[in-house]
Amino acid sequence: MKVSLSWLKDYVNIDGDLVKLAEALTMVGLEVGALADRYAYLDRVVVGRIVEVSPHPSADMLSVCRVDVGTGIKSVVCGAPNIKEGNFVPIGLPGAQLPSGDTIEAGHIHGEFSEGMLCSEAELALGMNTSGILLLPEMAKPGQGVAAALGLSDTAIEFDLTPNRSDCFSIIGIAREVAAILKTPLKYPKVNLPQGKTPIEELSSVTIEAPDHCPRYAARIVTDIKVGPSPFWLQDRLHSVGLRAINNVVDVTNFVLMEMGQPLHAFDFDRLAEHRIVVRTAREGQTFTTLDGTERTLGPDMLMICDGKGPMALAGIIGGLESEIEDHTTRVLIESAYFNPVTTRRTAKQLGLNTESSCRFERGVDPAGVRSALDRTAQLMVELAGGTLAEGVIDVYPLPFSEKVIELSAKRTNRLLGTRLNQDELGAYLKSIELDAEPIDDDRLKVVPPTFRVDITRPEDLMEEVARLMGYNQIPTTHPVSHVVAKKPDKKLWVRDRLRHLLAGCGFSEIVTYSFVGGEACDQLLLHVQDRRRQLVSILNPLTEEQTVMRSSLLPGLLATMDRNSKQRNENLKLFELGKVFFHSGEDQLPEEIEMISGLWTGARHARTWHSKETRVDFYDIKGVIEVVCAGLNITGIRFDPLTSIDFPYLRPGYAAQINAGKKRLGAVGELSREVLTNFGLEQVAYCFDLNFDLLVDHVSEEKRAKALPRFPATSRDIALILSNTVEVQAILDFIEGMEEPLVEKVEIFDVYSGSPTPEGKKGIGLRFTYRSSEKSLTDSAVNSIHETITREVLKKFDAQLPSS
DSSP: OEEEHHHHTTTSOOOSOHHHHHHHHHHTTOEEEEEEETTGGGTTEEEEEEEEEEEOSSOTTOEEEEEEOSSSEEEEEEOOTTOOTTOEEEEEOTTOBOTTSOBOOOEEETTEEEOSEEOOTTTTTSOSOOSSOOOOOTTOOTTSBHHHHTTOOOEEEEEEOOTTOGGGSSHHHHHHHHHHHHTOOOOOOOOOOOOOOSBGGGTOOEEESOTTTOSEEEEEEEESOOOOOOOHHHHHHHHHTTOOOOOHHHHHHHHHHHHHSOOEEEEEGGGSGGGOEEEEEOOTTOEEEBTTSOEEEOOTTOEEEEOSSSEEEETTTEEBGGGOOOTTOOOEEEEEEEOOHHHHHHHHHHHTOOOHHHHHHTTOOOTTHHHHHHHHHHHHHHHHHOOEEOBSOEEEOSSOOOOOOEEEEHHHHHHHHTOOOOHHHHHHHHHTTTOEEEESSSSEEEEEOOTTOTTOOSHHHHHHHHHHHHOGGGSOOOOOOOOOOOOOOOHHHHHHHHHHHHHHHTTOEEOOOOSEEOTTHHHHTTOOTTOGGGOOEEOSSOSSTTOSEEOSOSHHHHHHHHHHHHHTTOOOEEEEEEEEEEEOOOTTSOOEEEEEEEEEEESBSSOOBTTBOOOBOOHHHHHHHHHHHHHHTTOOOEEEEEOOSSSOTTEEEEEEEEEEETTEEEEEEEEEOHHHHHHTTOOSOEEEEEEEHHHHHHTOOOOOOOOOOOSSOOEEEEEEEEEETTSOHHHHHHHHHHTOOTTEEEEEEEEEEOSTTSOTTEEEEEEEEEEOOSSSOOOHHHHHHHHHHHHHHHHHHTTOBOOOO
């Protein structure tokens, strides 16, 4: 939306800094995109005084003028008939760019050198006269800028309006906002219609067949008009907002469109069949030629303005070729209507038309402003075209708009905005933009928005108006008053972080692999036919053959990573992945998702150094990782028991264990079987762990206890046992713990041995007992007595023997 400052001043007094006003308009929601001098293109057009006119030696219709431009005499070739010595004329110097886009250059014209161009008012976009050079006032000074000589000083203001502010798509709409900012009254144009003669009902009629698309249609008729050029002031007003002047009739409708935001249309009354208007929708496939000469195919939901025989205009968008005002037109029917915004927008989009009229109708014009805009147009048309107004007005209004009443609470407004405005202040802000606000009680206001504010429908809209009018920067900064209680972090989140930290501390690197694997992964892992992990979720459109199903185990991804690294001679790997596995839950059902943590260790236990030899990782290394993780997560009661089920066929028997916490099995740890490694194309021995993360989290204790440091010293005793290879050391430890001897602080294994001199089928176990009392220092005799009792019970329980001395 472009507005000229001079036109804006016709409705509101504007003094002071224009830049500050632009900033204020932007802050109230009317963003000013640019401020520009309207007459900047006249910078290189100056006043010249013709000092001599002589005929062109080679062209009868041309003259050679010598023109004083203040800094010297310029020779200019000109063909205008109205030039003579002593005239003050505008001369465009080389480099001047005219509104037409042409750039003036010095050059030879029929052999005579021309150093510029004498300009007409049409060439300078100051009027439509092309018959001769624009003659300037004699008080002008040679060399003076033409804009200054003519008093042409104006600023064009470009607004970037939001679609909801349809009321500001007019000069008066912008002026209303300026008046509210400057706290100055708004001046509406005075409309004084002359006395009509012939009653309009005798001349024409209006029928609305589609009231849903056209709730209101008004018309006036002006007769005995004379079509001609508009006066300079009207042409200048239109030029200032980027519109082209056409003739006095059409220019008046465009002037009121920009002034009041109400699109209008002038029909040649004598070209209307049966001299009547019918508002109806088009027929399917009907064709219509618009003012731009384009034939368009219409749809059944497109609204048309028709005469007694056929269509004359696309309602609210563009007129038809047959309704155009021509030079010989003497009678005009002026249309002012309200068209449904949805209908207008749909039609404009379907036909690819975007006009000044459609821009406003599709956003919503003022239904109550239809009549006032019509009267304003009729007044100007009578004044400028010398016509006679028909008596009365046709105003068909089948669907009147009802008045909107909104209640606004001062307390709620202040609570939402963070302000401390009283009821009177709220009312003053709203009244400044012509909203009717009256108190209901001490808190509430009854507010009636004007019909031109189609965007105000609820109390929150009124609050927004108050906020922008008082200034967003005037609203004090406040902080919400609330009692903030820190939410306890989700247990899974911090356990994940802690788990990653612990494994990283053990030298492991986290990897992230695809959730898609090949369908043969279960076979490669040697999973039993009834294994749940064979309940795979198939991918409808797999990217590759290696990604046809969703994974049910993290191990294929770890082994594939080991394979890629092995091919690059990177054989020492410590990897882990934390992610979900997926199980089929039935047709049309989402898969079941379980979060797992799996790791793999292969190659050396430690990197080779100059002072140590490289040793290979074994089962106890990977088992130790699990012990570190469980200790770091405060998981107690962890047991490593022999594999007794077929759930882990990918682990080597005798070199693996299942991990239990109480009665829950968390997973397994151990050496991968040779067959599985071969299935994945691997040769190097590898160890892995495979844990159910969801179950692991359940056993993580968030309780932390402090225990006083021991006051009394500890003492230790060792015991060496010879027993069968089939006896599990864990069973011995469990048995000793079950004796519940209070002075036993700790029992640990310090040696496991076999071979000579240990008998075949037997093994030797060395246990170290730590004894301590929290109440006194223990004597040797007391400790020896307890130790001997425990030794006898263990020997008896497990059929063990003491080594022979």
